[in-house]
Amino acid sequence: MHLVVNGQPKQFEGPLTAAGLLAVLDLDARAVVVELNRRIVRRPLLEQTQLDDGDEVELVHFVGGG
Amino acid sequence: MSVGTDSPLVIGGHSFRSRLFVGTGKYADNAQMIAAIAASGAECVTVAVRRVNLDRSKAEGVLHHLDPVRYFLLANTAGCYSAEEAIRYARLGREAGFNDFVKLEVIGDQETLLPDVAGLLVAARELVADGFKVLAYTNDDLITALRLEELGCAAVMPLASPIGSGLGLLNPYSIRTIKRRLRVPVIVDAGVGTASDACLVMEQGVDGILMNTAIAEATHPIAMAEAMRHATESGRMAFLAGRMPRREVAAPSSPTGGMAG
Numbered sequence A: 001m002h003l004v005v006n007g008q009p010k011q012f013e014g015p016l017t018a019a020g021l022l023a024v025l026d027l028d029a030r031a032v033v034v035e036l037n038r039r040i041v042r043r044p045l046l047e048q049t050q051l052d053d054g055d056e057v058e059l060v061h062f063v064g065g066g
Numbered sequence B: 001m002s003v004g005t006d007s008p009l010v011i012g013g014h015s016f017r018s019r020l021f022v023g024t025g026k027y028a029d030n031a032q033m034i035a036a037i038a039a040s041g042a043e044c045v046t047v048a049v050r051r052v053n054l055d056r057s058k059a060e061g062v063l064h065h066l067d068p069v070r071y072f073l074l075a076n077t078a079g080c081y082s083a084e085e086a087i088r089y090a091r092l093g094r095e096a097g098f099n100d101f102v103k104l105e106v107i108g109d110q111e112t113l114l115p116d117v118a119g120l121l122v123a124a125r126e127l128v129a130d131g132f133k134v135l136a137y138t139n140d141d142l143i144t145a146l147r148l149e150e151l152g153c154a155a156v157m158p159l160a161s162p163i164g165s166g167l168g169l170l171n172p173y174s175i176r177t178i179k180r181r182l183r184v185p186v187i188v189d190a191g192v193g194t195a196s197d198a199c200l201v202m203e204q205g206v207d208g209i210l211m212n213t214a215i216a217e218a219t220h221p222i223a224m225a226e227a228m229r230h231a232t233e234s235g236r237m238a239f240l241a242g243r244m245p246r247r248e249v250a251a252p253s254s255p256t257g258g259m260a261g
Helices: A018-024 B030-042 B082-095 B118-129 B142-150 B172-181 B195-203 B221-241
Strands: A002-005 A008-012 A031-034 A038-039 A056-064 B009-011 B014-016 B019-021 B044-051 B072-076 B101-104 B133-138 B155-158 B186-187 B209-210
Touching: A018 A031, A018 A056, A031 B082, A038 B082, A056 B082, B019 B030, B019 B221, B030 B221, B044 B082, B072 B082, B082 B101, B082 B118, B101 B118, B118 B133, B118 B142, B133 B142, B142 B155, B142 B172, B155 B172, B155 B186, B195 B209, B195 B221, B209 B221
Parallel strands: A002 A056, B019 B044, B019 B209, B044 B072, B072 B101, B101 B133, B133 B155, B186 B209
Antiparallel strands: A002 A008, A031 A038, A031 A056, A056 B044, B009 B014
């Protein structure tokens, strides 16, 4: 399955949920926010949110800032 | 009179222990950041929302270092150049964080990082309607500050001088006027360079001050953080104490009578 994650084209084994993507990328779901095609996926919905071929995913978190 | 007898700073229903708010950017490393924040005595610390770095085996966000129980994490929309972008980042920050507060920035110019006040008003309206407690970073302009208050912002944050400039408080009159006319808390945000700047800001009677670069880019950030804590408290105490009037002529402090003949 082809996804664009944080602007980078990437290939993944499908099927894949949003929670599954975080697991594959070794990211902590408690500290990362998933935006799927410009819509935020609330944390309780990560497990049931299926990703589709061509989806654009943004993974963001808090960093130092003023 | 002491800072201990001062009324608490309440923004959007949250009571803050310290009137000094600090950023978490630009530090040499996380240990230095944590030590500086502790030395500053700040409760409210700002954070930015950015992409996770996928090229690292274990992405290190600031949440790995900052205890969200000890600190009130205030997400900003730094780096956003339109109302639409700022609204998007505010929502990402709310989802990433632990509260519905946002330090709203809509930047209008890359060189000065001065606010785009037209975009700011649009974004503030939308975010207030969406349930956010909006702390709006703005110019030292009374009319914009009044409009932000009318829109329902929880606090208005006029600048002392441009972000990261260290130029200090350029227009004390504007800041005093904004404070005098607004009912919501006024937090001066950006431009402080050293402790005397922070003290001078607080002496204007504002409710608080937010800084990042003045601490992080000091030669010794942890020591500067402590200096800023004292300066913020000193300026606040001096304001509450009420300064003497300015005179154009001297007034002797020692008795004028009783001089030896």
